[in-house]
Amino acid sequence: MEPWLITLIFFGSLILLLVLGLPVAFTLSGLAIIFSYFLFGSQSLFTIVLEAYGAGTSFVLTAVPLFVLMANMLEKSGLAAGLYTMMYRWLNNIPGGLASGTIVICAIFAAMAGISGVAAITMGVIAMPSMLERNYDKKLVTGTIMAGGALGILIPPSVIAILYGSISGTSVGKLFLGCMIPGILLTLFFILYITIKCFFNPGLAPPARDRFSWRDKFLALRALIAPLLLVITVLGSLYTGMCTPTESAGIGAVGSLICAAVYGKLTWKNLRQALLSTLLISSMAIWIVFGAACFKGIYAATGASELILDLVSSINVPPLAMIGFMMLVYFILGMVMDPVGMVMLTIPVFLPIVEALGYDPVWFGVLFIINSEMAYITPPFGFNLFYMKAIAPPSITMGDVYRSITPFVVIQGVCLALAMLVPQIILWLPNKM
Numbered sequence: 001m002e003p004w005l006i007t008l009i010f011f012g013s014l015i016l017l018l019v020l021g022l023p024v025a026f027t028l029s030g031l032a033i034i035f036s037y038f039l040f041g042s043q044s045l046f047t048i049v050l051e052a053y054g055a056g057t058s059f060v061l062t063a064v065p066l067f068v069l070m071a072n073m074l075e076k077s078g079l080a081a082g083l084y085t086m087m088y089r090w091l092n093n094i095p096g097g098l099a100s101g102t103i104v105i106c107a108i109f110a111a112m113a114g115i116s117g118v119a120a121i122t123m124g125v126i127a128m129p130s131m132l133e134r135n136y137d138k139k140l141v142t143g144t145i146m147a148g149g150a151l152g153i154l155i156p157p158s159v160i161a162i163l164y165g166s167i168s169g170t171s172v173g174k175l176f177l178g179c180m181i182p183g184i185l186l187t188l189f190f191i192l193y194i195t196i197k198c199f200f201n202p203g204l205a206p207p208a209r210d211r212f213s214w215r216d217k218f219l220a221l222r223a224l225i226a227p228l229l230l231v232i233t234v235l236g237s238l239y240t241g242m243c244t245p246t247e248s249a250g251i252g253a254v255g256s257l258i259c260a261a262v263y264g265k266l267t268w269k270n271l272r273q274a275l276l277s278t279l280l281i282s283s284m285a286i287w288i289v290f291g292a293a294c295f296k297g298i299y300a301a302t303g304a305s306e307l308i309l310d311l312v313s314s315i316n317v318p319p320l321a322m323i324g325f326m327m328l329v330y331f332i333l334g335m336v337m338d339p340v341g342m343v344m345l346t347i348p349v350f351l352p353i354v355e356a357l358g359y360d361p362v363w364f365g366v367l368f369i370i371n372s373e374m375a376y377i378t379p380p381f382g383f384n385l386f387y388m389k390a391i392a393p394p395s396i397t398m399g400d401v402y403r404s405i406t407p408f409v410v411i412q413g414v415c416l417a418l419a420m421l422v423p424q425i426i427l428w429l430p431n432k433m
Contacts (some may be wrong), residue, residue, distance in 0.1 A: 028291030051297035052290045065282035066249035072274035073256035078263040080122045082223030092208035096198030099144040106148030110155035120149025124391040137204040143404035146384040153373040155183035172245040174430040178366040292344025319357040334375025366426045
């Protein structure tokens with residue numbers, strides 16, 4: 001069978017089954033089994049087993065459940081309430097101060113957790129009622145919480161970065177470093193947008209009447225001690241070379257248990273819920289890894305991947321335009337697919353092209369991660385959109401949720417374009433590693 005026909009059938013079948021609503025993991029692995037049998041015979045099914053075994057025994061993937069456990073325990077620990085009180089005392093008098101403070105807390109949680117849902121749900125429960133009671137515009141409130149929550153995808157330790165590293169063979173430590181500056185930059189962009197908008201339209205965020213003494217403000221800073229110690233311990237052990245990403249994840253998981261104990265939240269009920277949530281999320285991710293490994297292995301065995309490389313090399317467009325096209329593909333896929341599925345589906349196809357064009361896989365990986373962050377807040381299937389609707393009061397409709405996120409998606413797009421045009425934003429820290 002001709003390579004172009006194999007490619008067409010492979011990806012046509014995949015898109016069709018995903019549109020029909022079949023789970024990504026079983027769609028990938030099922031197609032791999034079917035095509036393996038009909039293209040290479042029954043003996044080739046052993047290849048499926050070997051591919052799945054090779055993917056599942058990757059030591060790097062052990063970090064995924066550990067970071068997820070860390071995130072789930074932090075959600076139960078009560079850290080967010082203390083942080084929000086601290087931000088309220090320091091920022092309540094500036095335009096949109098509570099919204100900006102929410103972004104800062106989400107960034108801190110991102111540096112501890114590595115996934116998106118923790119900050120979005122936690123700040124939705126804590127910050128949303130407080131801002132709505134103070135007559136903050138409901139679209140500003142929901143957009144802020146959803147965009148801030150999505151920072152967990154980008155700011156290290158990012159679970160998506162671990163999955164990308166395991167598939168591409170790229171250093172996870174360098175990916176974490178590459179995500180650092182874009183994550184800080186995006187956080188500052190969000191805060192700058194909120195401040196400017198609320199300065200010119202004070203009705204969106206009425207100034208708070210509460211006044212706090214300097215003593216009260218400095219006492220509130222105690223809430224930063226535990227989060228900063230955890231962040232420094234986890235990321236510091238990784239960046240100094242003392243630990244691998246998996247070992248750092250283990251330290252983070254233990255640290256989150258200690259934080260929960262310090263705040264009096266380490267109960268059997270909370271531990272059971274955190275472990276159950278960790279099991280569900282990690283199982284989903286690992287099954288997608290299995291399916292993607294099988295799909296990638298069979299597709300590569302057909303030789304059809306060389307067709308794509310030849311096709312790209314024959315297209316007379318600037319290399320950066322090709323990268324821009326890939327980012328556009330990711331943006332569209334992010335509207336209907338979760339980032340875990342995106343990385344498993346596209347990296348085996350896109351990464352050889354990126355390397356053939358002479359680009360750094362770390363740079364491309366961070367661009368992908370920024371795009372994955374956008375996927376969490378882009379309609380119609382962004383995860384944070386549904387988290388928000390689940391915890392928002394009835395007065396906030398799904399239409400309000402969709403409209404509120406538009407300016408934040410634009411800001412993410414600007415950050416993505418800036419990182420594409422100025423690669424050193426991503427590569428400066430990894431090159432110092």
